[in-house]
Amino acid sequence: MKEKGVSSVSLLRYKLSNIFVGRSMYMQQRTGSFKEAFSKNTFYRFLNSSKTNWLRFTSLLAADIVNHDIRDLTDPE
Numbered sequence: 126m127k128e129k130g131v132s133s134v135s136l137l138r139y140k141l142s143n144i145f146v147g148r149s150m151y152m153q154q155r156t157g158s159f160k161e162a163f164s165k166n167t168f169y170r171f172l173n174s175s176k177t178n179w180l181r182f183t184s185l186l187a188a189d190i191v192n193h194d195i196r197d198l199t200d201p202e
Contacts, residue, residue: 131163136171139163 139161143150150168153159171177 131167133171135161136163136168139168140172 146153148156148158150159150165154165
């Protein structure tokens, strides 16, 4: 657990929830609806981190969704 700063989980949670909001971080900041505890620079450093393999992460996430959620919807039983 981090002692200082913003956790990676909160940054990722913001990124995933931002997809459903339909507004970019830029527009949220312009309209005053951006209420997160991190800055734009923190968010973009997180996204551009060379330590994160985004292709692997999204592939594993998609596989988990298909195997645990969608498969039950198409099961013939």
